[in-house]
Amino acid sequence: xxxxxxxxxxxxxxxxxxxxxxxxFLRIRLAVAIFFMLCCRHAAAQTEPGGVKIFGYxxxxxxxxxxxxxERELNSFTLQQLNLFLQKDLGTSWSAFINFELVNSYSSxxxxxxxxxxxxxxxxxxxxxxxLKLGLLTPAFNNLNExxxxxxxxxxxxxxxxxxxxxxxxxxxxxRAFVQAYGFIPKRAAKLEYAFYIGNSPNVNTDGRRxxxxxxxxxxxxxxxxxxxxxxxxxxxxxxxRDKLDAQALSDAFGVAPEKLKNIARLRRxxxxxxxxxxxLLESEYIHLSHSFPFPQEDFDQRFFYATLGxxxxxxxxxxxxxxxxxxxxxxxxxxxxQVPTLGATYKINDMVVCKIQTANVYVxxxxxxxxxxxxxxxxxxxxxx
Amino acid sequence: xNTLTKAVLALAFSxxxxxxxxxxxxxxxxxxxxxxKTQLTDFYSCEMKLxxxxxxxxxxxxxxxxxxxxxxxxxxxxxxxxxxSIWLKKLLMGEGVEPLVVxxxxxxxxxxxxxxxxxxxxxxxxxxxxxxxxLLLAPTEKQP
Numbered sequence: 001x002x003x004x005x006x007x008x009x010x011x012x013x014x015x016x017x018x019x020x021x022x023x024x025f026l027r028i029r030l031a032v033a034i035f036f037m038l039c040c041r042h043a044a045a046q047t048e049p050g051g052v053k054i055f056g057y058x059x060x061x062x063x064x065x066x067x068x069x070x071e072r073e074l075n076s077f078t079l080q081q082l083n084l085f086l087q088k089d090l091g092t093s094w095s096a097f098i099n100f101e102l103v104n105s106y107s108s109x110x111x112x113x114x115x116x117x118x119x120x121x122x123x124x125x126x127x128x129x130x131x132l133k134l135g136l137l138t139p140a141f142n143n144l145n146e147x148x149x150x151x152x153x154x155x156x157x158x159x160x161x162x163x164x165x166x167x168x169x170x171x172x173x174x175x176r177a178f179v180q181a182y183g184f185i186p187k188r189a190a191k192l193e194y195a196f197y198i199g200n201s202p203n204v205n206t207d208g209r210r211x212x213x214x215x216x217x218x219x220x221x222x223x224x225x226x227x228x229x230x231x232x233x234x235x236x237x238x239x240x241x242r243d244k245l246d247a248q249a250l251s252d253a254f255g256v257a258p259e260k261l262k263n264i265a266r267l268r269r270x271x272x273x274x275x276x277x278x279x280x281l282l283e284s285e286y287i288h289l290s291h292s293f294p295f296p297q298e299d300f301d302q303r304f305f306y307a308t309l310g311x312x313x314x315x316x317x318x319x320x321x322x323x324x325x326x327x328x329x330x331x332x333x334x335x336x337x338x339q340v341p342t343l344g345a346t347y348k349i350n351d352m353v354v355c356k357i358q359t360a361n362v363y364v365x366x367x368x369x370x371x372x373x374x375x376x377x378x379x380x381x382x383x384x385x386x
Numbered sequence: 387x388n389t390l391t392k393a394v395l396a397l398a399f400s401x402x403x404x405x406x407x408x409x410x411x412x413x414x415x416x417x418x419x420x421x422x423k424t425q426l427t428d429f430y431s432c433e434m435k436l437x438x439x440x441x442x443x444x445x446x447x448x449x450x451x452x453x454x455x456x457x458x459x460x461x462x463x464x465x466x467x468x469x470x471s472i473w474l475k476k477l478l479m480g481e482g483v484e485p486l487v488v489x490x491x492x493x494x495x496x497x498x499x500x501x502x503x504x505x506x507x508x509x510x511x512x513x514x515x516x517x518x519x520x521l522l523l524a525p526t527e528k529q530p
Contacts, residue, residue: 053483055477057478085478085480087480092436092439092440092442095480097480099480119480121480123480123481125435128433128434146479147475147478147479150475150478150479152474152478153471153474153475153478184433186424189424232463276468278464278465278468312467315465315467351470385474
């Protein structure tokens, strides 16, 4: 056996290394133990009435898309959405809520999808007549805005155009607000609902020398609200928001000086009507979007409408037909409209798992350049709560 | 079997089935002594979270189908599945919690009697003085 004698110095170094390694592994073991202890304590907290509640859902889909005119087809699996919620009651009048959202098979490694903090607010409940949300929140606008990302509540896989995140449409409905006062006033069997909120206008300041970068509300805030009524299974309301946007990037297209497009007022007006009985469901919305561009002879208004009629064939099976229409006149840039008739069904496997199917035809009509197109979408999805 | 015999048997069966009466019960310390239908609907659909400024409301539901559950939801004018979707909406909007679910009326009685602020329903014949009866629902015919 070949034995190499160690010098005292080498032995000391070796012993020191061993001690360091032992200390390192001890620290790792301690860290792991502490981590598991914290996890166990945290898991226990989920079942306690006053603890942090952790829950969420995801929706995975298989889609078939077809460009009918060009005869191009695409099949694709996607994890459409995953939301994770944290909720905690902070006494009898206060509660906190956080909503993390990951969309389109999010992967930062592959540059897919998106991850966002959708909501983080604290709620103060003085009474049913007056409640207050403070923090990042999705404001009330028509029927669907507050629940547009809550896929277990929706029969759709492809949501009505202005609410479908994959279309990237951000003009028609307000995405975020930071303070919302809301509540309802009971009047016999009816309830008068209200919500008023303030948020940021969409201008983004990228000039770090002027102030901190990010959303710049120095020109205006977003103001908005909804007033509605519920009576039994009927619900109806009107909504409006007003903010200003910086449209200087469009100065070349319009052929005007950028300063003229600096503070363009944007007004959204909406109306909603819905009915949800034991068997039947009706949802409908109308949204009118107008801008104060300095060209009175031109019409830049945009309009959107959708209506859905659904029927519960049993406790498990629900079917629906829906129709959407959108029109955007932003000449001289473009003018386009589209119509979407769509059919779908859901099958509830249990309270936590729902299968969905939806097919939609999209008829696009553009005038500049002139183009008609027809697309067909068919999707299967599974929606899971946890 | 002639028609007359069939009629007599049918009459005897319907008399034997009698009627199911359901009582809406609550923990003895709740500040209300009665409830009307609108209040009951608001309480069960999580519109109300508190009995008063300090007492939280805890709704208890029956997991399995039963005559009492059928009669209760019929009185509210909605199906159990519709109520579940209301609870889910409140939960996902951060405005409420799902109710506590129990497997039997006996468990419901025990849970309501021992849980501060609890509200539930059971057949009126099973009510004891451990709980407060807030509302007796009009009797409905039992399902054959």
